[in-house]
Amino acid sequence: MSETHSNFKIFYEDTSFVFAEKPPGIPVHATKDSQRTNFADQLQKQLGLEFLRTVNRLDLDTSGLVFFCKNPEDNKEADRILKASIKIYLCVARGIVEDDHFTEICYLKDGNKKVKKVFSGGDKAVTEFITIKRNVSENVSILLAKLHTGRRHQIRFHLCEKGHPILGDLVYGVSNVTESFTKKRIGTNKLSKTIGHFVLEESPNKKPSKLPNAKRSLLHALGVSFQTKNGNTEQIFCPPPSDFQRWISGIELDASIFSKFSVK
Helix, strand or coil: CCCCCCCCCEEEECCCEEEEEECCCCCCCCCCCCCCCCHHHHHHHHHCCCCCEECCCCCCCCEEEEEEECCHHHHHHHHHHHHHCEEEEEEEEECCCCCCEEEEEEEEEECCCCEEEECCCCEEEEEEEEEEEEECCCCEEEEEEEECCCCCCHHHHHHHHCCCCECCCCCCCHHHCCHHHHCCCCCCCCCCCEECCEECCECCCCCCCCCCCCCCCCEEEEEEEEECCCCCEEEEECCCCHHHHHHHCCCCCCHHHHHHCCCC
16 A cells, blocks of 8 residues: 655645645645556645645655645646746756756657657747756766756756756656767866855866766746735745755755746
């Protein structure tokens, strides 16, 4: 039987909506296995609610913020918030990402357990990335990702397509990792600079180690910013869990992440 979670952390709650932290390894919704634990049902029990609608979803391995609506009459407002909100994720990617700030755009179509890029008939997927740390000794890069669209697996696919799949991703990662791109080096001698609190590069003289690994896909829903009906701006920040700590040492992450990206 699946592990039972309780006492989920609530990062925002009002009379209509809840943002709560989903741990990795638990599905957001009920699955075909009626005995399997799911996040939405357990959170509903924890909050003692008769109704709880999941407004967005995260993949099984992905941790972080999930948005819920507490009242059926607020469903339209929940959909408005989801569409207009700023959503930022934290990623640990294989290899050394050379670009500091870049945007990936393609058209995606759902397939069997994964998405694929198409040139007609798909849905446009746009993700903006900022590289906040390059760790040559561990052969990984740490990035923030801002969703401009909400396609299935789009962050995972975009990083894989760029040659830097998310560490621990068994769908888009393992079969796509090769020595040729995971050991790319940056052709400069000085590899240390910062943007704000962010460490962009480190250890220029160290050669990459063997391919790193992780027990799950290291993708975390880090922050959501949205405007309420009365015009107030809410910024919700969910710190990454313990399995990220090895990789993000030296990085200060807080609500300032929202100001690092271009205006939507």
